[in-house]
Amino acid sequence: MLITIILDDSKNNLADIIRESIEKTTNEVVIFKANDLNVEPCLACSSCSGKTYGRCVLEDDMQKILPQIVRSEKIILVSPIIYGGVGFHIKKIMDRISAVGDPRYYMKNVELVKKMRIKNLKYYMIGIKENLTFEEELLFIKLHEENIKIMDVEGKAFIVENSSDNDSVEKIFKEIIYA
Amino acid sequence: MHNFDILLICASPRRKGTSAMLLERIKNLIGGEIVFLNQKGSFDELIKKMQKAKTIVVSGPTYINTYPARLFELLEKEASNYKFSNQKLYGIINGGMPYVHTHEHGLSYLRLFAKENNLTWMGGFVLGGGAILDGQPLEKHLNHKKVVPLFDQFIYCIEKGISASKELYEKAEVAIPKCITYLISKALTYKVIKSLKKYGHNPDDLIYYLKCEKEN
Ligand SMILES: Cc1cc2nc3c(=O)[nH]c(=O)nc-3n(C[C@H](O)[C@H](O)[C@H](O)COP(=O)(O)O)c2cc1C
Numbered sequence: 243m244l245i246t247i248i249l250d251d252s253k254n255n256l257a258d259i260i261r262e263s264i265e266k267t268t269n270e271v272v273i274f275k276a277n278d279l280n281v282e283p284c285l286a287c288s289s290c291s292g293k294t295y296g297r298c299v300l301e302d303d304m305q306k307i308l309p310q311i312v313r314s315e316k317i318i319l320v321s322p323i324i325y326g327g328v329g330f331h332i333k334k335i336m337d338r339i340s341a342v343g344d345p346r347y348y349m350k351n352v353e354l355v356k357k358m359r360i361k362n363l364k365y366y367m368i369g370i371k372e373n374l375t376f377e378e379e380l381l382f383i384k385l386h387e388e389n390i391k392i393m394d395v396e397g398k399a400f401i402v403e404n405s406s407d408n409d410s411v412e413k414i415f416k417e418i419i420y421a
Numbered sequence: 422m423h424n425f426d427i428l429l430i431c432a433s434p435r436r437k438g439t440s441a442m443l444l445e446r447i448k449n450l451i452g453g454e455i456v457f458l459n460q461k462g463s464f465d466e467l468i469k470k471m472q473k474a475k476t477i478v479v480s481g482p483t484y485i486n487t488y489p490a491r492l493f494e495l496l497e498k499e500a501s502n503y504k505f506s507n508q509k510l511y512g513i514i515n516g517g518m519p520y521v522h523t524h525e526h527g528l529s530y531l532r533l534f535a536k537e538n539n540l541t542w543m544g545g546f547v548l549g550g551g552a553i554l555d556g557q558p559l560e561k562h563l564n565h566k567k568v569v570p571l572f573d574q575f576i577y578c579i580e581k582g583i584s585a586s587k588e589l590y591e592k593a594e595v596a597i598p599k600c601i602t603y604l605i606s607k608a609l610t611y612k613v614i615k616s617l618k619k620y621g622h623n624p625d626d627l628i629y630y631l632k633c634e635k636e637n
Pocket of ligand 1: 284340483550553
């Protein structure tokens with residue numbers, strides 16, 4: 243029942259709140275701070291779907307994250323919301339998670355989709371921004387919906403407008419853990 | 422053609438891919454300077470060029486339903502440190518999936534970047550089926566009869582400095598019937614498995630990262 247949390251706390255102080263609220267509910271959790279790690283952008287070398295199937299050839303901190311992710315039942319990405327998307331620290335990791343994607347194509351609801359090689363993975367995103375516009379909120383949620391569709395996984399996106407509001411953060415983590 | 426007012430930024434790490442091909446097409450028709458987003462190092466030089474340009478066109482692939490991380494890094498860092506002066510911004514995003522909805526987030530992302538940083542958003546173009554094209558000329562696109570004139574209309578908008586309507590790329594999307602979708606999924610999967618076999622792999626092999634020692 244491992245849960246991997248990857249967070250970017252460069253624009254908030256959520257790391258401690260998250261650690262506290264998660265430790266109340268489970269101990270099978272690994273937390274990575276994306277903004278402190280060295281993760282390079284995906285090179286699109288396609289080695290992970292060919293010569294080194296399932297392995298990324300970039301030797302950086304992603305080599306620590308991927309072994310945790312493939313053992314996880316749930317992944318939670320925590321990111322500032324920027325231009326209706328995620329911050330670049332989290333985006334680098336999202337792009338690189340493709341290394342453990344299933345390279346085959348499937349059909350779901352009359353559309354082409356891909357899958358993850360990790361079975362029954364649940365994928366969550368928590369976006370943080372104060373005074374978020376409705377438009378930006380929709381874009382962030384829409385991105386997550388597209389992500390779970392193309393990866394054919396279950397999941398949900400959450401919004402936190404006030405990152406020092408411990409109660410609402412705790413509520414989100416409870417919902418994810420008991421899902 | 423030379424037109425140094427137009428800066429064409431390729432946001433793909435693949436310099437001969439579809440994003441770059443689309444910029445070549447623009448350059449051949451109306452001019453402009455193509456610059457590749459570096460994967461490492463500083464953005465300073467690129468940012469100077471962006472500030473000098475009158476028109477900026479960003480062309481990049483779809484990675485997990487929006488532009489790649491390196492473009493996010495450029496736009497996120499830039500915003501906090503530099504000022505723009507109403508440069509016109511156009512976007513192009515191309516992905517493997519033959520749909521508009523799987524790629525469109527990238528254009529909205531650019532639009533919000535423009536809005537928050539004093540650039541003028543002028544619209545964009547979404548191209549599905551870009552992976553099979555793999556950098557070949559647009560005339561080889563599966564739906565080239567529609568795509569070529571519609572993309573050229575988009576280029577015309579850049580040349581004239583007018584807004585590009587989303588109708589252009591919406592019209593370029595093909596409606597694929599269920600049975601064809603199924604056949605495409607089988608054909609692409611066949612190709613993937615064949616290439617894995619070439620390297621001695623099987624799609625259902627144990628995941629590499631499950632084999633290695635658990636960290637922590
Ligand atoms: C890490 C990664 C993630 C990708 N994610 C998607 C995706 O979510 N949807 C899609 O349609 N194509 C996806 N693709 C495929 C590329 O968008 C496609 O191959 C594109 O044509 C590449 O453009 P380029 O030749 O300019 O690099 C992905 C490719 C990579 C390397």
